[in-house]
Amino acid sequence: MTGLALGYGAPAGRAATGTASAIPIAGAGQRAAGSVRFEAVSKTYLSSAGAVHALDGIELEIPAGAIFGIIGRSGAGKSSLLRTINRLEEPSSGRVLIDDEPIGSLDENGLVALRRRIGMIFQHFNLLAAKTVRENVALPLLVAGVPKAEIDRRVSEVIGLVGLQGKEQTYPSRLSGGQKQRVGIARALVSRPEILLCDEATSALDPETTLSILRLLRDINRRLGITIVLITHEMSVIREICSTVVVLEKGRIAEKGPVWQVFGQPRHDATRALLEPLTPSLPDRIATRLLPAPVPGATAVVQIAFSGQTQPDLSALAAAAGTPVRLLQAGVDEIQGHAVGRLLLAIGGGPAADLTERLRRLSANVEVIGYVPADD
Template sequence: MISLQKIAKTFQTKDGDVTAVDHVDLTVDEGEIFGIIGYSGAGKSTLIRLLNMLETPSSGDITVAGKNMTTLTKKELRKARQEIGMIFQHFNLLWSRTVEENIAFPLEIKGVSKGEKKKRVQELITLVGLEGRGGSYPAQLSGGQKQRVGIARALATNPKVLLCDEATSALDPKTTDSILDLLVDINKKLSLTIILITHEMHVIRKICHRVAVMENGQIVEEGPVLDVFRSPKEDMTKEFVKQVTEPEETEEAIAHLFKDDGIGHVLQLTFVGSDAKRSLITDVVRRFDISISILQGKISQTRDGSYGSLFVNVTGEKTVIEEAITYIKEQKVDVEVIHYV
């Protein structure tokens, strides 16, 4: 569906050239929800704008739905963009137009008949859950409702691809979840390919099939979301994964325990998929002459299964503890010794 080959984008500034995207290769499958995550300045916003040629690449090829976007004429590009919808962090709505008129705007540009336009607008209002708000103006809507208008407008021309540029960053957590649920619903109903960029791992965890991590204009890690959660390789990725797998007070709690004499082994156990629901701790205590106390724990749900992270303090004979650790690993649960005495 989407293929980027050696895509680069360099901006010329007063202080010299700045490379925002540095020779990126990326493939997104049809019907996939693909996430791109990175901190500010990583190049992710530039990358997503390259996909519909809002930014022109300095080099490389971009193929969307079988079309090489870099070789199209201006007329061909305008037509190709009708197959690529886009929603934004701050909605970008026309404030002097009603909900219906905002959604209808792309259809006006396309030259759709009045009857067909009206029918399509009502279909989209129902799809995004804005029944009864068609005559409202953006100033009369909540943040979540404004983003629903943005989504409906982006879908007006029946695009094959939906680009989401930090689409939930301006929303509160509850509203964010409702918008993410809507995107999943649209993905299923319309078989729509969705690419979203974000700095929030919660967004990736909740709806994405695969994720790419960007840093300094490059893709530093990529893979299925559950695999990335299970074994993040880059330090940047590990930071993002910790956003949703570890309670904020974990490090503080463990650091406090370090001050106490007699602390045993502090272990981090990582459970993936069905393993997250097992009663492993009870099993280990029954098998080995050790004591286990739970320090912190959290289970997160990705689209492809559960991911659990549990911090425990284990006391007992060192050799017995080591036997228990070996047993836990044999159960296909990752174990990392955080601290021991």
Template structure:
């Protein structure tokens, strides 16, 4: 478990102070993939660098498995950092070294014997899917392959925690998905705790169990990813959810329907988990004398299950429409009735 209490970082310029991280509290469970999302300037990259003291905190505590990182001497910190792997947006590889030599570098620093080092490197090359590329140099690799080298190198000393600072931001969408799949595989195989910093909700949606949303150095919202998708509370969180669920298109559909139809009601339905397979619209059409026009819909997958939204326009006798809405509310599908309809 990772416990963060009152963590702060203040940068002092000649004229003023900047609070990059402001009295932040978080608890991250052992073995989970925890996402931290925020726009540029939110403080998320500073936050992750405070966890292994690449940045020295101005205040607060970071405790990883009962060891307080913020209280360690420099000598003790060097040893502890072997248990905290880190991967970066721009890879940070040694360009004069081959793939296997890049991966071996932290093992050399740790003083591992050559034979053991070679065996460990081969194990890691297979784990990250780089077999056959052992002798290639970084300049001969694609972006995804470079990041796989970075991941293997970060795992070399069998860390307890893997920190990922915008690890997929420099990659194309297809390569991003392959790297995210690799991180999920590593999490399951090794039971590794992964803390992932990003500004892309797609990344959070695809692999994270829980998420914290940062704004102006503070955590403004946190929870299970699926819960955050279902009930975003803060404006910044709703913007991130919109990245994945396409609420811009939904809003446009609602605007058009209001312009063209004076009667009926607009319903926004939320389907979770197995409910995404429910034939609700068919049941409504069979059981109630209403007409249903589907305006917009989307289903996306999270680590905790599927989440879908569907916007429909329902017309018919007012009493019958109300009965249909009441029927929906009796199911586990959430329904919002548009107040302007």
């Protein structure tokens, strides 16, 4: 991707200066713009069934340059919150600030300028079927009245950035889902926004394509320093790309924090429900024979959860148990440099209280979840 100079340090609508070079890597003070703050934001919809409180007193800060995830179950308020950032939704109360400036009082011209600073990509791509890749990407600049030479330059730059060289004259019907989403990303970036909003941007894609799109977004954030705010109902998406996550439930913040912390120590039932698809279930051969209390010859089934620690030392666990240990199941990821996950162990001998006390010297999150016959 050499020969590209997107000029992301330039104000919106102004051509970048300087010679063409590789896409700049963010840092060294290139960008300070792109922060978002919600102050007591609420949103109520009125319907024939009565008032629906989509958002209720949201207090939240998204720093410039972050990759910030908003997750929740259907109806949690994710889309309503995301769309207040570019005023596609107006809060019923409270206010939204971009770079410490409230956006609720902007006039028509101010709102147009704001939306040029905020790009958006969608679940179903929203491409115009009768226009080529190049024409779809160029559309925001045509509407803004940017000169043709500038349009040609910028469109070529972002098409190169998203890896669609050679597809410029292709129509959307001839593109894969992943390629369509890359067109959507290029179109969102061509106006040189400070903030990129992603509305379930990978929900229509298969897992392999989802991973490639998330890696592209992460690379865009790294190269350009652009703030990325994404909403999803999939914790796997959050784990792959985000640094910070907020969990919404019924229009309120259930919990928020660094991704590794929320994954490793979920405090709210909504978070635990969202994490359940990523949590291995107890093997059937264990679950069907699990007893609530020990019987002669029984083996304790011990769960050790890891959150923010170094990778578990199995030899140290066996030494601490002081008795034979068998690994039944393991699922430990490294998220943002922190070990997050759990081990399921079969440990024989000794009262449960003594066993857990010995193991807690190595990990605080130890739980005896039951007992099985020793031959399991």
